[in-house]
Amino acid sequence: MTAAERPVPYSTAPRERRTAARGGMLLTFVALAALPVVSGQNGYVLQVYTQTLLLASLALAWNVLGISGAVSLGHAAFFGTGAYVSALLSTIQDLSVWITIPLAGVFAAALGMLAGLICMRLRGAYFALATLAFVEIPRVITTNWDNVTQGSLGLVGLPGLPVLHWGDWRLDMAASSTAAYYFVFAYAVMVLCIVGIIQRSSFGLAFQALREEETAALSIGIPVSALRLLALSASAFFAGICGACYAHLVRYIEPGLVYGLYFSAIPMVLAICGGRFTILGPALAALVIYPLDQFVFHPLLPAGHEFLYGLALVLTVLFFPKGFWGYFGRTS
Amino acid sequence: MSLLTLHAVSKTFGDFTALKDINFVLDEGEVVGLVGPNGAGKSTLLNVISGRLKPSYGEVRFDNVLINGLKPQRICRLGISRTFQSSRLFAGMSASDNILAARLFGKGCRPRITGQDRDAARRALAFVGMTHKADTPAGDLTLSEQRRLDLARALATRPRLLLLDEIAAGFSPVLVKQAVSLVKKVRARGVTILIIDHFLNLSVRVSDRLLALDHGEKVAAGPPAEVLRNPDVMRAYLGLRHEGPGHTSRGKHAG
Amino acid sequence: MLSAVVVSALATGSFYTLVALGFALIYGVTRNFNLAHGELLVLAGYTAYWLWKTWALPFVFTFPVAIVASMAVCLALQRLFARLSEPLELNSIVFSFGIAILIQNAMRLCFSGNYRLIRIPTLNHGAGFNALPVSYGQLTLLGLSLGAIALLYLFMYHTYPGKALRATIQNREAAALAGINVAAMGILAFAIGGFFIGLAGPLFGCIHYLYPATGPEATLLAVTLTIFAGVGRLGGIILAGWLLALAESITVLYIGSSWREMIPAALLLGLLALKPRGIFSDDGR
Numbered sequence: 001m002t003a004a005e006r007p008v009p010y011s012t013a014p015r016e017r018r019t020a021a022r023g024g025m026l027l028t029f030v031a032l033a034a035l036p037v038v039s040g041q042n043g044y045v046l047q048v049y050t051q052t053l054l055l056a057s058l059a060l061a062w063n064v065l066g067i068s069g070a071v072s073l074g075h076a077a078f079f080g081t082g083a084y085v086s087a088l089l090s091t092i093q094d095l096s097v098w099i100t101i102p103l104a105g106v107f108a109a110a111l112g113m114l115a116g117l118i119c120m121r122l123r124g125a126y127f128a129l130a131t132l133a134f135v136e137i138p139r140v141i142t143t144n145w146d147n148v149t150q151g152s153l154g155l156v157g158l159p160g161l162p163v164l165h166w167g168d169w170r171l172d173m174a175a176s177s178t179a180a181y182y183f184v185f186a187y188a189v190m191v192l193c194i195v196g197i198i199q200r201s202s203f204g205l206a207f208q209a210l211r212e213e214e215t216a217a218l219s220i221g222i223p224v225s226a227l228r229l230l231a232l233s234a235s236a237f238f239a240g241i242c243g244a245c246y247a248h249l250v251r252y253i254e255p256g257l258v259y260g261l262y263f264s265a266i267p268m269v270l271a272i273c274g275g276r277f278t279i280l281g282p283a284l285a286a287l288v289i290y291p292l293d294q295f296v297f298h299p300l301l302p303a304g305h306e307f308l309y310g311l312a313l314v315l316t317v318l319f320f321p322k323g324f325w326g327y328f329g330r331t332s
Numbered sequence: 333m334s335l336l337t338l339h340a341v342s343k344t345f346g347d348f349t350a351l352k353d354i355n356f357v358l359d360e361g362e363v364v365g366l367v368g369p370n371g372a373g374k375s376t377l378l379n380v381i382s383g384r385l386k387p388s389y390g391e392v393r394f395d396n397v398l399i400n401g402l403k404p405q406r407i408c409r410l411g412i413s414r415t416f417q418s419s420r421l422f423a424g425m426s427a428s429d430n431i432l433a434a435r436l437f438g439k440g441c442r443p444r445i446t447g448q449d450r451d452a453a454r455r456a457l458a459f460v461g462m463t464h465k466a467d468t469p470a471g472d473l474t475l476s477e478q479r480r481l482d483l484a485r486a487l488a489t490r491p492r493l494l495l496l497d498e499i500a501a502g503f504s505p506v507l508v509k510q511a512v513s514l515v516k517k518v519r520a521r522g523v524t525i526l527i528i529d530h531f532l533n534l535s536v537r538v539s540d541r542l543l544a545l546d547h548g549e550k551v552a553a554g555p556p557a558e559v560l561r562n563p564d565v566m567r568a569y570l571g572l573r574h575e576g577p578g579h580t581s582r583g584k585h586a587g
Numbered sequence: 588m589l590s591a592v593v594v595s596a597l598a599t600g601s602f603y604t605l606v607a608l609g610f611a612l613i614y615g616v617t618r619n620f621n622l623a624h625g626e627l628l629v630l631a632g633y634t635a636y637w638l639w640k641t642w643a644l645p646f647v648f649t650f651p652v653a654i655v656a657s658m659a660v661c662l663a664l665q666r667l668f669a670r671l672s673e674p675l676e677l678n679s680i681v682f683s684f685g686i687a688i689l690i691q692n693a694m695r696l697c698f699s700g701n702y703r704l705i706r707i708p709t710l711n712h713g714a715g716f717n718a719l720p721v722s723y724g725q726l727t728l729l730g731l732s733l734g735a736i737a738l739l740y741l742f743m744y745h746t747y748p749g750k751a752l753r754a755t756i757q758n759r760e761a762a763a764l765a766g767i768n769v770a771a772m773g774i775l776a777f778a779i780g781g782f783f784i785g786l787a788g789p790l791f792g793c794i795h796y797l798y799p800a801t802g803p804e805a806t807l808l809a810v811t812l813t814i815f816a817g818v819g820r821l822g823g824i825i826l827a828g829w830l831l832a833l834a835e836s837i838t839v840l841y842i843g844s845s846w847r848e849m850i851p852a853a854l855l856l857g858l859l860a861l862k863p864r865g866i867f868s869d870d871g872r
Contacts, residue, residue: 071677073684118860125620125676129810130859132622136807136852144845201443202436209422209433216420219382220434220489221408223441261803265688272681304696310688317682318670 025280028287032185036178043177048294050181050249054242055266056286057188059274060195061238062267066276067199068231069211071124074131075239075267077115077138078108080259082240083247084142084149090159090248092148097162101244108240111138112233120225123214139259154254161248180249187245191238192283199279207231208277239267262306269309273316275323284325285312335360335524336381336412336493341390341400343376343548350376352548354390358493363515363525365535365556368545369568374528375417377545378495381526382414383407394493409439413491415482417498417528423471427462427481428453430470431488438489453488460484460514476507480514487518494518496527500534512537536560544568591720592836598725600832601732602794603808604825605787608735609661609780610809611816611824615756616776619668619679624784624809625802626690631657631788632797633694636703646707646789654785661781665774687802694799705793728790735786736825739779743821748775811855 032049039045062075086104089095095103119130142149149155160174161183173179198204210217210224218224243263247253257263267282270289274281289312297305320327336358343351351373358364366374379385381392383404392400399407422430431453436442457463460480465473470481479499486494500511515538519525529535535542535556542559544552546568552559559565610624621627634656635649644652664686671678710724743749754762755772763769791797791805812831816823835850 071681073680118856120860122859124674125680126859128677128680129620129814130856132810133807133852133855133859136849137856140846140849140852144843200445202433202441202445203443205425205429205433205445206437206441208425208429212422212424213420215384215404216416216422216485217433218404219384219408219414219416219420220485221405221437221439222433223405223437261800265684268681269685269688301696303699304692304694307689307692307696310685310690310692313685314667314682314689317678317685318667321672321678 029189032287036181046177046181048291050177050184051294052286052290053181053184053188054245054249055270055290056283057184057191057245058239058242058263058267059270059282059286060188060191061235061242063235063271063276063282064195064198064238065231065235066268066271066282067204067211068207068228069124070228070232071128071268071272071276072131072235072264073128073268074115074133074135074264075235076259076261076263077131077135078112078236078239079243079246079263080135080142080253080255081111081138082108082243083253083258084155084243085240086244087155087158087247087253088148091155097159097248101162101241101248104244105237105241108243109233109237111240112236113229115236116229116232120228135259135264139255142259143255149255152255154252154257155247156252158247158251158253160251161245174248184245184249187241188283192279194238196279203227211277265309269313271323273312273323275326278323278325281323281325285323333360334358335362335395336526337391337393337396338377338381339391339393341377341380341387341392343373343380343385344388350548351380351387354545354548354550356543356550356553358524358526360492360524361519361522362541363519363527363539365527365529365532365539365542366545367529367532367535367542367559367565368551370530371547372545372568373548374530374545375497376548378414378497378526378528381407382412382495405437408489408491411490411492412495413438413486413489413493414495415479415486415497415499417501419478419482421470421473421478421481421485424469426467427470427473428457428466430481430485431456434485434488435490438491456484456488457481459487459517476503476510479511483514483518487523491523493524493526496525498528498530500529501531503533508533532560592840593833594721594725596832596836597829598728598832599835600829601728601825602787602790602828603812603831604732604828605728605735605783605790606805607809607812607824607828608739608821609783609787610806611813611821612739612783613661613776613780614813615821616752617668617773618675618759619671620676620683620810621664621668621780622680622683622806623664623686623690623802624683625805625807626687626694627657627660627781627784627802628788628791628805629797629799629802630660630690630694631785632705632792633698633703633788635789636705636792636797637698639705640703646705646793649789650786653788654782657785657788658778658781661777661784662774665777668777669770669773687806691799691802698797698799700799703792703797705789705797707793710793724794728794731786731790732825732828735783736822739821752776807851807855811851811858814855814858 035049036046058079062072065072082104085107086100089100089103090097115134119127122130143152161180162173164171164173171179173183206222206227209222210227214224243258270285271282273289274285289308293305293308297308316323334357338354338356341351341354354377366377368374376385380387383402387400391398394410394412397410399410422433432445432449435449435452436445454463454466457466460483462477462480465477470478473481483499500508503511511534515525515534527535527539539556541554542556543550544559544562544565546564551564551568552562606628610621613619613621631653634653638644638649638652639646668679671682710727711722743753751767752772752775754765754767755769759769795801812824812827815827831851831854834854835847838850839847
């Protein structure tokens with residue numbers, strides 16, 4: 001058989017299309033990097049894009065789990081826990097924000113592990129319902145533990161983002177919104193890179209395998225339960241750091257907000273609209289939808305502008321089940 | 333040398349007995365056909381060996397290690413691999429990715445995908461004659477291609493014992509011939525094989541021995557010609573029940 | 588004291604039952620989880636509030652309007668739910684979550700974020716049993732929930748469409764093979780679900796405060812009771828409702844009222860963790 005000897009290309013995606021996608025990515029990256037310079041002194045634009053990148057990171061974090069096939073409706077549990085852990089450690093324990101932000105991730109990951117152990121045997125819809133209920137637990141505990149957390153009043157006057165030292169050079173990210181923007185930008189890029197590395201490793205194959213055919217995945221030696229737990233705690237880790245960044249960015253948190261429906265819904269909506277089985281999709285959806293919301297719909301409809309997220313989700317499920325990037329772009 | 337030992341293996345679901353006191357020894361390098369009519373317990377036995385089901389009673393030993401109750405992924409790592417009767421391929425993944433996943437996890441996790449792994453996946457596809465389908469999503473393959481890919485995926489975990497579940501069911505004579513030669517090629521690699529074969533179209537041509545089950549019990553074991561002449565086996569397949577009083581009550585559990 | 592707790596738990600539990608019935612029925616028949624359930628309920632509540640406040644319609648007469656409106660909305664939604672692809676249960680969750688966000692924001696736009704309450708003073712008056720501290724409102728709830736269950740029971744067991752509905756709940760494929768129009772049963776389920784939502788909505792407005800973001804609370808209740816009772820076991824829902832309300836009362840009494848909110852969530856998590864895929868699954872084979 002000579003056909004058997006012939007080398008076969010590893011990917012069928014047309015070269016031009018891949019080049020176009022890479023070019024687009026590079027262009028987006030450059031545009032985002034240049035944004036503070038281009039937008040000049042417009043603080044509002046910068047603020048919106050800082051939030052955009054934070055939500056992009058959150059959507060990417062959500063999708064660390066989402067890519068394994070699970071849908072979480074309760075990521076606010078990890079976001080809120082991250083926000084509270086970092087806020088409390090930096091105010092009460094007076095720890096540096098450099099330390100409390102990663103610690104927030106660790107606490108959130110532990111909570112994710114707990115959620116994973118509770119929901120170990122649940123799949124699909126039932127896992128989603130369990131996450132819907134799970135978010136109530138840290139929220140009620142935080143609200144009721146009021147001698148530490150101030151309860152539903154929330155915490156105000158939190159320390160801002162950290163100060164970066166490099167010899168004599170000093171960057172105060174709490175004072176400069178440009179610096180804060182780059183801080184969040186760096187985090188988003190970092191999460192994206194980590195997700196990309198995971199997806200291109202054998203774990204990416206394993207996640208796809210276990211979401212498509214769990215029985216077969218087990219039979220070829222994939223440790224399905226362990227990978228699920230790992231995905232959930234990693235996802236919670238990154239979401240927790242997002243929460244911590246949010247706390248120090250906005251410098252005010254309350255349980256109803258950081259554990260609220262908004263931070264559960266946003267990452268899910270963005271990831272599903274962008275394409276939950278893709279690497280880039282969730283981040284792209286954030287870049288499109290959140291600015292659209294803030295610059296177009298918020299001025300038009302100050303009261304109900306968030307309907308956009310519902311509309312985007314409904315249209316995606318009905319017409320593009322694979323999400324935008326899953327439909328038009330390349331899947332993972 | 334014995335590779336797989338079944339000792340008094342039983343499996344019950346509620347008050348239904350799917351397997352009853354199965355004793356059997358599979359030697360290294362052998363090809364054994366597991367035959368029997370519908371509901372005989374063939375699939376249950378396969379699921380017990382591969383770890384999807386836990387035996388209710390008895391011992392399953394692989395290479396002298398007790399494996400009953402182990403999780404499927406552990407059993408895979410010890411060296412038992414299987415195919416599936418109805419397609420359980422990773423439908424959205426390319427044929428070569430299906431194999432790659434099995435290669436990378438079959439003997440423990442390896443995070444990095446190397447060029448060697450990709451070459452091995454390509455060779456595995458060539459082994460089953462599917463080089464040209466490397467990038468086709470598994471869900472788009474034909475039935476015979478899916479079965480071959482399933483076999484290649486199972487082999488990619490580098491098993492010592494391969495369990496084939498109805499790999500030639502519904503095949504035309506030409507395809508059965510291909511399957512026969514494929515199984516012989518696998519055997520030539522030194523892999524021990526247990527074939528589940530309801531229609532007897534594959535196992536009689538490649539097996540050293542047959543193990544016949546009926547209603548969860550072993551009714552015969554031995555060389556194919558001998559087993560096929562066994563009156564109990566004929567009765568099980570043909571549904572003849574006029575022989576003796578011991579057989580009259582059996583029919584009601586079928587299905 | 589104890590009798591007061593039990594009476595109030597029974598009344599609250601009955602209210603929970605009314606909240607959950609529509610959700611349970613729609614899920615049982617169509618396997619669609621409608622997470623917009625709470626929002627639909629609040630919308631029905633707002634409808635009643637608006638009629639009662641601006642048109643000064645007596646509270647009782649707001650029910651027919653709310654019921655008709657809910658049924659219409661549910662039937663419209665059914666057209667969309669019917670277009671979902673497999674896996675139906677998960678896709679319906681994601682889809683209806685989007686619908687929930689849409690309705691919630693529409694309500695924020697139309698009714699603002701203020702807290703509203705349909706104030707019916709007579710409902711709080713004692714019903715005049717000296718030994719038993721029961722208010723008219725509590726009696727109404729008990730009566731309504733028992734009446735609704737009885738009505739549903741009569742329908743399901745003594746009419747042809749009801750029997751077909753039950754067959755569909757038990758086994759869709761078998762029902763379809765037996766000549767039952769499963770798609771029509773889906774429409775019927777959404778219609779009846781809409782009826783119960785329209786019944787519960789105005790009550791929600793007079794027991795609980797109405798505000799746009801309160802829907803998920805009702806949804807969580809409905810999910811919990813549905814999983815608790817098991818699919819299709821509509822009679823079990825009222826029992827589940829009472830037990831949940833009792834558990835909440837006990838929590839309020841011994842631990843503190845601020846922990847009450849955690850009870851439905853903890854109960855749902857516990858049920859799911861111990862009985863994966865719901866309490867109704869048989870994890871054999």
